[in-house]
Amino acid sequence: MAENKIYGAIAAFKSDTEILEAARKVRLAGYSKFDCHTPFPVHHLDQAMGMKRSKLPYFIICCTIAGFTLGLLLQWWTGAVDYKLVIGGKPLFALEFATPILFECSILLTAFGAVFGMLGLFNGLPTFYHPIFNAEISKRITNDRFLVSIEAKDPQFDATKTTEFLQSLHGAEEVQLVEA
């Protein structure tokens, strides 16, 4: 079998406890390019897979600061610079009246940062094609199956050995190679 035509090997599990154990064993076996696919976020799976903390919050806080700054510039520049108009004897610009809109602008950009940052920047979505979809069992990821996938790109990957390894995991079903 030609290596370059294979995306990797997968195994399916029936419960979250089994996938936790499987993920831990895959990591301890020395694999690095592997992933788990689950119907819901499984607690402690990040640690079991040896993943680092997400950097997303740093991106989001930058968006918050940008929102605050834009809200401030908008209210100050339009009222006190571009078109000065005294209304009700109130100052042209003051933080007191600017606060509600500063708050709303910060929240709005934080939300944009969280959603579009998470989807686009960090997760690379939308991605409508992914090799994992070639396996029939992947249709059950969003239902009741927990999958482990080890990519062929992994330096330790070997079609036969990796498949055997996956088969040895407790609760493993439908162990198979997936085409790229």
Added chain:
Amino acid sequence: MQAVANEFKIPKENPLAKPLLIEGEQDYSTLTEAVSTVVEDKTPRNWYIAFAISVCGTLMLGGMLGYLVFTGVGVWGNNQPVGWAWDITNFVFWIGIGHAGTLISAILFLFRQKWRTSINRAAEAMTLFAVACAAIYPGFHVGRIWLAYWLFPLPYNQGMWPNFRSPLEWDVFAVSTYGTVSLLFWYVGLIPDLATLRDRATTKMRQLIYGIFSLGWRGSNRHWQHYEIAYLILAGISTPLVLSVHSIVSFDFAVSKLPGWHTTIFPPYFVAGAVFSGFAMVMTLMLVARWALNLQHLITMYHLEVMNKIMLVTGSIVGYAYSMEFFMAWYSGNMYEKFTFFNRAFGPYAWAYWTMFTCNVVSPQCFWSKKLRTSIPFMFFISIVINIGMWFERFVIIATSLHRDFIPSSWGYFRPTPVDILTFAGTFGLFMTLFLLFIRFVPVIALAEVKAVLAHQQHKAHGHAKH
């Protein structure tokens, strides 16, 4: 009633143990089945009937608004001295309804209240539709709707900008931010469940449409990691956001100098009232959805009872605020303030005031009784009573404060025109149309989240069995 009693079981050996959030023998695939079939099965005939009625309401709304645009804002009963009337009442009413959705999805998420998972999706959808209904009113109240873009800070030929010193402009930002963030929050929660529908799709069309909206979600744990952080942060920012929105709505009144409006109690009082009315609306809709879609094992009596308790608390806060307003009116020693509140309770709008008081303060007190707060017909009735009461609250605040101007020659009495009434009825049509489309095409229960609760529940049961 027997069925109700059977549904609500607390294990006898431990009176403090919480009832199960998911009842019956369930596993992941039966949950998927239960939630997905609602969307996949043949559309029930009753849905078509309800949809037809709702669409008629929406068309009526369109007709009334069209009439207003072609004729002028005078088709509504607003006039001096009651320049704000049903339009702003309905605006605040609908915005308030939306608040329960965000409360359930954000605040209860932060407090790790797992019972929210069965109702948060529908409550969030309700928020979006309520905000859509609310936005109609200030939009059309400007009179010349084609100039409504003046509300936003856009550069155009006059070179002028909105007045950021005005609470009305704060409102524009608050409501539009609220609508946008609620939509994003709702959609992020939906992505994994849309992927479920995509994977179960039997027709090319369904696969394509759900495929596009689920963005190629493949349940990767490397995605879930960022997803969970984003969801947590959205919940974290939605919490102050929801409090800010109704606070800012209350500033529309409180920042003015009108007796009856110019009070510092308004922001917390409005927020509590919004949550109160929102929960009542969630209750009304969920009772119907639970019955019509057979979701009794997911929306259990425990969920309903907890919501009734929240209504009892927020209803009592509202009652406290009503009394405190009277105390402050007396304690201030200000004759205008005193007159306004005396007039509110005993003047020409006394009927509206006491309707409000009975519906909002007296009726939720029934929920002290366990028997009443676990009775489905009774809670359905009370939820509608509260909806009515909270509409009257906004009407009372707006109309009674305006109808007695400082000079008696400027006194008046507001009466709605048929256009007012039909427009308001029409917004219910729009709300129901959107809600019916939602329950037909989108999973009404947050499936991925309920599965996580089920996993949690199983681990707990497993752990107990061991010891």
